[in-house]
Amino acid sequence: MLSEPPIGKQARRFDLLIKILDQTDPMVRILLEGIQAQVFPGAVLFVRHQGYLRVHHAVGLTSGLPDAHPVQLQTIYDLASLTKPLATASAILLLVQDGLLDLSTPIDVVLQETKNFPLGRVILKDVLSHQSGLPAWRPFYQAFPPALPSDVPSRHGRARAFLDVILKEPIEAVAHHKSIYSDLGYMVLGFIVERITNQSLADFCRSRIFGPLHASPLGYRGPNVAATLDSSIGGCAPTEQDPWRGRLLQGEVHDENAFALGGIAGHAGLFGTAEAIGQITNVWLEGYKGNPGLLDPHLVKQFVTAQPGTSWALGWDTPSQPSSSGQWLSPESFGHLGFTGTSIWIDPIRDLEVIFLSNRVHPTRDNQAIKAFRPKLHDAIIQKLSDHG
Numbered sequence: 001m002l003s004e005p006p007i008g009k010q011a012r013r014f015d016l017l018i019k020i021l022d023q024t025d026p027m028v029r030i031l032l033e034g035i036q037a038q039v040f041p042g043a044v045l046f047v048r049h050q051g052y053l054r055v056h057h058a059v060g061l062t063s064g065l066p067d068a069h070p071v072q073l074q075t076i077y078d079l080a081s082l083t084k085p086l087a088t089a090s091a092i093l094l095l096v097q098d099g100l101l102d103l104s105t106p107i108d109v110v111l112q113e114t115k116n117f118p119l120g121r122v123i124l125k126d127v128l129s130h131q132s133g134l135p136a137w138r139p140f141y142q143a144f145p146p147a148l149p150s151d152v153p154s155r156h157g158r159a160r161a162f163l164d165v166i167l168k169e170p171i172e173a174v175a176h177h178k179s180i181y182s183d184l185g186y187m188v189l190g191f192i193v194e195r196i197t198n199q200s201l202a203d204f205c206r207s208r209i210f211g212p213l214h215a216s217p218l219g220y221r222g223p224n225v226a227a228t229l230d231s232s233i234g235g236c237a238p239t240e241q242d243p244w245r246g247r248l249l250q251g252e253v254h255d256e257n258a259f260a261l262g263g264i265a266g267h268a269g270l271f272g273t274a275e276a277i278g279q280i281t282n283v284w285l286e287g288y289k290g291n292p293g294l295l296d297p298h299l300v301k302q303f304v305t306a307q308p309g310t311s312w313a314l315g316w317d318t319p320s321q322p323s324s325s326g327q328w329l330s331p332e333s334f335g336h337l338g339f340t341g342t343s344i345w346i347d348p349i350r351d352l353e354v355i356f357l358s359n360r361v362h363p364t365r366d367n368q369a370i371k372a373f374r375p376k377l378h379d380a381i382i383q384k385l386s387d388h389g
Contacts, residue, residue: 042071080338089315190266218272326378
């Protein structure tokens with residue numbers, strides 16, 4: 001008797017998963033629509049409204065592979081650029097709060113090697129709001145072998161090499177009313193945190209942010225990083241079949257430049273669950289509302305306010321039309337997207353946090369269907385909350 005083809009097995013497993021879900025729930029339905037339209041193989045949605053967890057759903061499979069597991073609420077995802085607000089901007093805010101940095105500080109005050117370069121005269125606030133004039137991205141990783149550096153000294157050498165090539169990039173004249181979304185700028189911010197604290201960005205974030213907030217599993221994966229994730233690689237949803245590294249990526253950062261930096265970078269590198277991320281989004285929301293906590297409320301308001309002439313705030317984006325946040329989030333909302341298929345939106349007027357995690361880059365980053373799905377998802381969430389008062 002012939003065995004069932006792997007694709008048939010996977011389809012049958014997916015059909016069984018659908019049967020045990022409550023398809024009368026509009027949130028389940030829209031997530032299943034995303035899977036059936038091949039926007040992503042599976043996802044986790046976390047919605048907290050007025051302090052109550054309204055939605056926490058896991059749907060689909062972790063990959064399109066024959067042996068894929070069902071997505072669980074505790075499935076770990078590569079968070080990509082959610083690293084920028086959750087790690088880097090949060091770390092910078094704490095250093096400002098501690099009096100170790102000032103938002104008007106020029107970069108060359110902290111990174112002395114930037115003196116006599118245009119970047120050195122750029123102030124911290126402008127890097128946070130993507131107004132440094134640095135370009136969006138460069139394939140710096142191509143100068144390195146596709147393997148993680150084996151120790152901390154070699155990672156420091158990579159960081160110095162990255163900063164050297166960033167300094168050679170032309171700085172576009174920016175008159176405070178133009179933003180160029182820049183991974184390079186956030187790499188520099190990561191270097192600043194490490195220089196000020198004399199710790200890796202991973203260690204600082206674990207000790208000052210993730211640990212105190214009991215945000216677990218949430219952290220970086222890299223060489224000689226103390227356990228920032230209390231789950232095995234097998235609990236991570238895979239991302240892309242990467243031609244540079246020659247393998248399917250699972251439990252190692254998708255972003256090539258972050259990988260070349262040892263998996264620890266200011267622009268990408270975090271892994272975590274929706275529930276763990278919720279510990280961080282909550283402290284930002286409470287800070288916005290003026291409630292005391294880890295983050296100073298005055299600084300939180302400053303960091304989540306859009307800068308003149310742009311939707312970008314300091315580490316966060318704000319709604320603009322058209323927006324991934326949909327039509328109905330308040331103008332005071334703030335959020336961020338991740339290239340791998342992740343997103344955060346926080347609406348302080350509605351007292352709402354929405355965290356969406358997927359691996360839409362599996363098996364390839366060429367899938368762009370997430371762009372139409374995100375606003376549809378957020379509109380459906382607002383509709384659901386409205387229907388239930």
